[in-house]
Amino acid sequence: xxxxxxxxxxxxxxxxxxxxxxxxxxxxxxxxxxxxxxxxxxxxxxxxxxxxxxxxxxxxxxxxxxxxxxxxxxxxxxxxxxxxxxxxxxxxxxxxxxxxxxxxxxxxxxxxxxxxxxxxxxxxxxxxxxxxxxxxxxxxxxxxxxxxxxxxxxxxxxxxxxxxxxx
Amino acid sequence: xxxxxxxxxxxxxxxxxxxxxxxxxxxxxxxxxxxxxxxxxxxxxxxxxxxxxxxxxxxxxxxxxxxxxxxxxxxxxxxxxxxxxxxxxxxxxxxxxxxxxxxxxxxxxxxxxxxxxxxxxxxxxxxxxxxxxxxxxxxxxxxxxxxxxxxxxxxxxxxxxxxxxxxxxxxxxxxxxxxxxxxxxxxxxxxxxxxxxxxxxxxxxxxxxxxxxxxxxxxxxxxxxxxxxxxxxxxxxxx
Numbered sequence: 001x002x003x004x005x006x007x008x009x010x011x012x013x014x015x016x017x018x019x020x021x022x023x024x025x026x027x028x029x030x031x032x033x034x035x036x037x038x039x040x041x042x043x044x045x046x047x048x049x050x051x052x053x054x055x056x057x058x059x060x061x062x063x064x065x066x067x068x069x070x071x072x073x074x075x076x077x078x079x080x081x082x083x084x085x086x087x088x089x090x091x092x093x094x095x096x097x098x099x100x101x102x103x104x105x106x107x108x109x110x111x112x113x114x115x116x117x118x119x120x121x122x123x124x125x126x127x128x129x130x131x132x133x134x135x136x137x138x139x140x141x142x143x144x145x146x147x148x149x150x151x152x153x154x155x156x157x158x159x160x161x162x163x164x165x166x167x
Numbered sequence: 168x169x170x171x172x173x174x175x176x177x178x179x180x181x182x183x184x185x186x187x188x189x190x191x192x193x194x195x196x197x198x199x200x201x202x203x204x205x206x207x208x209x210x211x212x213x214x215x216x217x218x219x220x221x222x223x224x225x226x227x228x229x230x231x232x233x234x235x236x237x238x239x240x241x242x243x244x245x246x247x248x249x250x251x252x253x254x255x256x257x258x259x260x261x262x263x264x265x266x267x268x269x270x271x272x273x274x275x276x277x278x279x280x281x282x283x284x285x286x287x288x289x290x291x292x293x294x295x296x297x298x299x300x301x302x303x304x305x306x307x308x309x310x311x312x313x314x315x316x317x318x319x320x321x322x323x324x325x326x327x328x329x330x331x332x333x334x335x336x337x338x339x340x341x342x343x344x345x346x347x348x349x350x351x352x353x354x355x356x357x358x359x360x361x362x363x364x365x366x367x368x369x370x371x372x373x374x375x376x377x378x379x380x381x382x383x384x385x386x387x388x389x390x391x392x393x394x395x396x397x398x399x400x401x402x403x404x405x406x
Contacts, residue, residue, distance in 0.1 A: 014182035019287045034207035
């Protein structure tokens, strides 16, 4: 083997140089053709994957937040709906009370008016009756007086009239 | 084969070249490049078939490096490990299915069945290790590592470097060389006595080829692993 080596070493330098240069060229070519682009791509892929993981995390958080928001909104709207119904009820109650009260006052006013009218009517009627009675009595009196009227009778008559008027 | 007399040599620019090494080396380089080139078309975010294979290979060699070199220092050696692994793997397998000999001289075989080739790569690894050490710690601190645990350890440290260089190169050479040698012997056996020996030799050849393919893969893996170990040793200061 060593004899082989010794002989080979006398031949060697050219081959060594050839292999060294060829190997360097090959390395350079591989770097150009495959090594750089593939490593770049692998790096890009690693970045993309880590980005994807991050964004997945983020969108999961967002989704959770949204769900919470929706839940809150739902609870809120329920509360709000109850509030609306309550206030509507209250308002209805108020309105009803108002209407009833209004109706009562109206009725009262009507009744009062009616009473007043009736009273007025009565007074009017009474006073007209009184006038009529006075006229009648005067007419009667004049008629009687025209017929025959002694003093006593007249007196008694007048008294009785006066008495009757006093009532 | 492997025997110096069985290879054609030529002179160029005052240097001697081994024709078999040049041809088979070129074939291996071109094969590796075509393999990587074909698989690295259409690089997309969602990997296709070719890209998947290539990414798996890159992960595999990076995994080997990460096994020994700690932390983020693997980045600088990733390309070296990847290219080295692919080249050694294809070189180891090349001689299993493609051996061309013309007029008793080899022209194409596994480049790694020549110690000069494997030594070139082991030398490259050790130089990278030294370079990495010097880059990280500076000249003084790096070379003071040779004096640990005490000053007289220096010859042993230097000898260790030398043996690392030799064993790293010769291990892969020995396995591939012997594998091809045995393949050739079995091949010779097949044609020696007509049909009878062929029936015996063909299953034997099949089995040995399969085993050699396995060994070739293992040796490429081992070479890259040991390279990363040697590089790592220079990146850590022994206390």
